[in-house]
Amino acid sequence: MSTTEADTVNDTAGRWGQRPGTREGWLERAQDVAALLATDAVARDRAGATPHAEVRLLKESGLVTLLGPVEHGGGGQTWSTAYEVIREVAKGDGSIGQLLGYHYLWAWAVRLVGTDAQIDAVERLYTESDLFFGGAVNPRDSDVVITDEGDEIVYTGRKSFSTGSKVSDLTVLEGVLEGTDKHIFAIVPSDQEAIVYGDDWDNLGQRLTESGSVEINGVRVPWASAAGYVDKEFQPLVYNTLNTPTIQLVFANFYLGIAQGALDAATSYTKEKTRAWPFGGDDKDSVTEEFYVLDAYGDLQAKLWAAEALVDRAGERIEGLLHAERASVTAEQRGAAAVLIAAAKERIVATGLEIATKIFEVTGARATSNSTGLDIYWRNLRTHSLHDPVAYKRVEVGRYTLLGEIPEPTWYT
Incomplete structure (x- = not known):
């Protein structure tokens, strides 16, 4: 893709045609995205604004659905391609490469720990709607406490880092069920009153990753959405x-x-x-x-x-x-x-x-x-x-x- 001075991350509407169908096509798409990001990477880094436009670029280019199933409109690619795509995007902007890499991991999290039904539901949801993942999972902090309220579990706590936070559509939560040693992952909508972002990411580098703190004030999740749990029990692999x-x-x-x-x-x-x-x-x-x-x-x-x-x-x-x-x-x-x-x-x-x-x-x-x-x-x-x-x-x-x-x-x- 050739770039001009008029090309900016904010101006991507109509740029992308049909989504690639091959590994080589996806890598070329990633190179195009990286070239666009590189045109003003330093200026955006200096400004430190929330990267809404950059995430929109990842969505419009189709990169967020790279690992999604073909039957739901995804790229159906493997992790070797995903890793190379992350690398290519990071050439243009390290912060956005990190955001995309974390998205791929959290999008795959349901495959890592979920049931077959949960895997199908989550992959259909994020792939068909081009949704972007963040995650509030920081092991160095105290565990988020989960309480069992019958048909629901409730997450409460704080994490000092939550990469992707304000630019995500879905957030991966993790905590420990009160009175047990059971860790439970769940995927929840990011935009809800019970999730409050600290807006306190002010670090030396990776400035556009929105990796600040997050307060989790009673996020309610059906037990049916507790990743990998059946009848409130988890079968580890x-x-x-x-x-x-x-x-x-x-x-x-x-x-x-x-x-x-x-x-x-x-x-x-x-x-x-x-x-x-x-x-x-x-x-x-x-x-x-x-x-x-x-x-x-x-x-x-x-x-x-x-x-x-x-x-x-x-x-x-x-x-x-x-x-x-x-x-x-x-x-x-x-x-x-x-x-x-x-x-x-x-x-x-x-x-x-x-x-x-x-x-x-x-x-x-x-x-x-x-x-x-x-x-x-x-x-x-x-x-x-x-x-x-x-x-x-x-x-x-x-x-x-x-x-x-x-x-x-x-x-x-």
Whole structure:
């Protein structure tokens, strides 16, 4: 898609034709969306406005229904495509790549823990109506309390993070049934009086993810909508625990997209604006002849290709489990996939932060101008890569390598 100065995220009506029918078509659509987002990503980041227009873009382009069943109007694609789409969108805007990645995870949550009837109902609902998911599930906070009121359960509590919050149509809630250790997921409408958003997301990076706090003041849910529960009892499967490795690889993919976007932006700036250094005793006519510039870009590109290969390998491994018969997934399969994802995440965090820092050495002092906006990549990567300590990912890989231990499922593993 060619862009012009008139193209903005707010002006997308009529842009999109028939939705793609192939993997290649969906990736091209994601590239088109990313190109549009990139035209004013820095300005939108600086403004920090609630990304209503950006989510409308994701809906109008069809990307929100990528994983939805074909029979309900969805793309019917697999997770390997979803991960690449997340990556492509994040090249244009890291915040929107995160929003889309979280949407895919929460849209899949009903498959992870729901009954067959719940899966069909939720996928039909969100796919046919192009609905967008957010989630109020933050394990570091105290559990949301659920009370049993006969035919209904009632959620009450607070979460300090709720990504997607005000721009979502549906919210995934999670809490613990009072007096028990039963965790219950439910999908509820986001726009209701019992859900109050704090409007307090004011962080260094990922500024457009609407990840602020949320108060849950008595959200009522029929027991029939308690995900995976039949007669108020849940029958666990290993498949239920795939939510964590799935979203950890969502992280790795939008980190990868941000890093790719950073390298692309830097190379463009270097070729167009950076000047050769005239005081080194070996003067060059062009910066593209500078040995230290060529060396730096070669090193960064090689590291990025290596990280991408590992992320893709991890995606192939988890995809095989996500699209398998749910009862067939074993703890060993799940653990091996989680270790590979931990390694991929660790590598792209390290590589991405190195790229986002070192690009200033090969673009020059003038590239630090606020109008250039190269700072956005480091800020975005630095902010979200603190989600959970990456050192624990290295330890998971170390235990697997040294002791043959697979990680136990947790909220972060």
